[in-house]
Amino acid sequence: MMGVCGSAKSTLAALLAGGLGSDVAQATTSTAKHRRPGLEKIANWIGNHAASGTPGIVTCSALRRVHRDRLRGPEVAFVRLHGDSQLIAQTIRRYGVPVRLRPGGVVDPGAGCSLAGPRRAYVD
Numbered sequence: 001m002m003g004v005c006g007s008a009k010s011t012l013a014a015l016l017a018g019g020l021g022s023d024v025a026q027a028t029t030s031t032a033k034h035r036r037p038g039l040e041k042i043a044n045w046i047g048n049h050a051a052s053g054t055p056g057i058v059t060c061s062a063l064r065r066v067h068r069d070r071l072r073g074p075e076v077a078f079v080r081l082h083g084d085s086q087l088i089a090q091t092i093r094r095y096g097v098p099v100r101l102r103p104g105g106v107v108d109p110g111a112g113c114s115l116a117g118p119r120r121a122y123v124d
Contacts, residue, residue, distance in 0.1 A: 002063045003081030006088040009059040012081065022055040039070050050075040 001009050010026060017024045027042045028034065042058055049056040050073065063071075068078050 001057060001059045001079050001081065002061065003083075004088060005061050006092040007081040007083050008091070009061070009081060013057045013059045017057055020055055020057075022057050023049065025056065025058045027058055027060040035067070039067055043071055046071060046073065046076060 001013055003009050013024045013026075016022065025042070025045050027038055042060070046056065046058065048054075063078070
């Protein structure tokens, strides 16, 4: 499950996991320095769960196609969450994370959150 910060990835993952009896892992691949080791950890977690038949849900804010390709497998589906930028900004502020808005209400990528790209949900 992927989406910008504030898109309710953790909340939805917890609700799904509770209903499905799945494990949940929250992945952080925020910088180039941490991306490769973070992707390796995620890949290992997914592999171990797939091999044991244990269902799992992973949340991550930043997964480009190249990263998804690294994690892709027969038991893996990618779901991108999206939402109104004003609502996401309110959610972020509620949890005390500083956020800046660009004109038009789009979350400023300089604040660590970006709403760039397609605004539709998809499963990859």
